[in-house]
Amino acid sequence: MDKVVSTPAAAVADIPHGASLAVGGFGLCGVPTELIKALHARGVGGLRVVSNNCGVADFGLGILLADRRIASMTSSYVGENKEFARQFLAGELEVELVPQGTLAEKLRAGGTGIPAFYTATGVGSQVADGGIPLRYAEDGGVAVASPPKEVCDLILDGRPGRFVLEHAITCDYALVHAARGDRHGNLVFARSARNFNPLCAMAGRITVAEVEDLVEPGELDPDDVHLPGVFVQRVVHVGPDVEKRIERRTVRAAAR
Structure with missing residues (x-):
């Protein structure tokens, strides 16, 4: 110990x-x-x-x-x-x-x-939709961009909403x-x-x-x-x- x-x-x-x-x-x-x-x-x-x-x-x-x-x-x-x-x-x-x-x-x-969870944070933005630069190329272009994430409709506290899956x-x-x-x-x-x-x-x-x-x-x-x-x-x-x-x-x- x-x-x-x-x-x-x-x-x-x-x-x-x-x-x-x-x-x-x-x-x-x-x-x-x-x-x-x-x-x-x-x-x-x-x-x-x-x-x-x-x-x-x-x-x-x-x-x-x-x-x-x-x-x-x-x-x-x-x-x-x-x-x-x-x-x-x-x-x-x-x-x-x-x-x-x-x-x-x-x-x-x-x-x-817990392997993953849903959150409303980032829904409707590039956080969920993908496209955020992860790595730039030498010429200033985007070499690697973030992929889109799973988004689904759920009900929280009786209210429907859109949520993104985060790992x-x-x-x-x-x-x-x-x-x-x-x-x-x-x-x-x-x-x-x-x-x-x-x-x-x-x-x-x-x-x-x-x-x-x-x-x-x-x-x-x-x-x-x-x-x-x-x-x-x-x-x-x-x-x-x-x-x-x-x-x-x-x-x-x-x-x-």
């Missing part, structure tokens, strides 16, 4: 070239930076990453992207990374853009064994960051840093969690646990001094 691994490097040592990864974080909040750094140091590439976004140039997934280690991204928001946009438009990176709530549910569904996501590995964790893999996330971390952890066949505070089994109140250890295979203690950034610092003018 002791799932603790000695170092971030040891925790990601078996992730191979071309692996699929679900990576927690939202913007620059709750990102498993130490695991990403360790994976970058290993030199593996061709990674197929599922994450809400792709960090910035020198932080989070951005360091893997800058060294061309990522082959494809499934994301919701990528607007803060100029290199991401450049690689996508140049045909160097395949990108599947997914509505944020749909992405969250695809990960949750994968983690709970669940599972990945070979998941990398997540938690504020606290015990040796059994039970995790507690700090406020908004919870974001996509529990969902990514659920979707990974092998989930690796970096934790700031490692405690013994029984020290976490069961009512405080956000993710049970059944979803976590490895835990690595990184301490409280990991780098944390604010994506956009906004302050209010002082009252006069």
Whole structure:
């Protein structure tokens, strides 16, 4: 039951070239930076990453992207990374853009064994009809576009509507960051840093969690646990001094 691994490097040592990864974080909040750094140091590439976004140039997934280690991204928001946009438009990176709530549910569904689900989100748009560029060609044309999805009429809460079928996501590995964790893999996330971390952890066949505070089994109140250890295979203690950034610092003018 002791799932603790000695170092971030040891925790990601078996992730191979071309692996699929679900990576927690939202913007620059709750990102498993130490695991990403360790994976970058290993030199593996061709990674197929599922994450809400792709960090910035020198932080989070951005360091893997800058060294061309990522082959494809499934994301919701990528607007803060100029290199991401450049690689996508140049045909160097395949990108599947997914509505944020749909992405969250695809990960949750994968983690709970639900193969697919219907949602109204995206009906009547290219999300359902297909045609969204997934990869551009060198000449600027669309090399690969999204296919159309199944749409059907259903009744929800007594009202008829149109719904699109979305398939669940599972990945070979998941990398997540938690504020606290015990040796059994039970995790507690700090406020908004919870974001996509529990969902990514659920979707990974092998989930690796970096934790700031490692405690013994029984020290976490069961009512405080956000993710049970059944979803976590490895835990690595990184301490409280990991780098944390604010994506956009906004302050209010002082009252006069």
